[in-house]
Amino acid sequence: xxxxxxxxxxxxxxxxxxxxxxxxxxxxxxxxxxxxxxxxxxxxxxxxxxxxxxxxxxxxxxxxxxxxxxxxxxxxxxxxxxxxxxxxxxxxxxxxxxxxxxxxxxxxxxxxxxxxxxxxxxxxxxxxxxxxxxxxxxxxxxxxxxxxxxxxxxxxxxxxxxxxxxxxxxxxxxxxxxxxxxxxxxxxxxxxxxxxxxxxx
Numbered sequence: 044x045x046x047x048x049x050x051x052x053x054x055x056x057x058x059x060x061x062x063x064x065x066x067x068x069x070x071x072x073x074x075x076x077x078x079x080x081x082x083x084x085x086x087x088x089x090x091x092x093x094x095x096x097x098x099x100x101x102x103x104x105x106x107x108x109x110x111x112x113x114x115x116x117x118x119x120x121x122x123x124x125x126x127x128x129x130x131x132x133x134x135x136x137x138x139x140x141x142x143x144x145x146x147x148x149x150x151x152x153x154x155x156x157x158x159x160x161x162x163x164x165x166x167x168x169x170x171x172x173x174x175x176x177x178x179x180x181x182x183x184x185x186x187x188x189x190x191x192x193x194x195x196x197x198x199x200x201x202x203x204x205x206x207x208x209x210x211x212x213x214x215x216x217x218x219x220x221x222x223x224x225x226x227x228x229x230x231x232x233x234x235x236x237x238x239x240x241x242x243x244x
Contacts, residue, residue, distance in 0.1 A: 065144035106145035
């Protein structure tokens with residue numbers, strides 16, 4: 044059974060790890076770096092997370108929850124379902140464009156996974172969970188709007204996230220290259236190709 048104080052300490056470690064990983068990158072970050080940032084001993088950190096990989100899994104889970112929370116809030120604020128979908132996509136882009144700590148960590152871990160096979164299952168789990176979150180919300184909404192996907196529904200979030208993640212890497216190296224409004228127009232055009240009306244019975 045987890046106790047509130049223990050949960051707070053674990054959350055403090057995850058927040059510290061996110062900050063350090065975003066600044067130094069996975070390869071140059073040690074558990075001692077994270078413990079110092081969290082204001083605790085390395086032994087206290089090991090009590091909650093026995094390995095760097097275990098901590099990274101929790102950091103990715105926390106990042107995904109933050110992304111989901113922000114996009115669902117944007118969706119709900121819009122009122123209209125289609126405007127909500129566009130607002131959610133815009134929020135996903137803004138989070139990436141502003142290079143939040145969570146975005147920097149995911150980008151770095153994705154790049155590191157090219158060389159470190161031990162990271163691949165964690166990154167794969169992150170993308171699977173993200174796709175599941177989107178599908179849980181998106182597919183029922185589409186059905187309510189009388190739309191269905193032209194491709195397997197589970198591919199939609201993969202296409203969307205792949206597009207945004209690829210574009211944000213370009214934005215990191217050339218921050219004037221991508222205009223948000225033009226990007227959203229492009230995504231609207233792609234969406235038209237991905238969805239179709241449900242035929243009448």
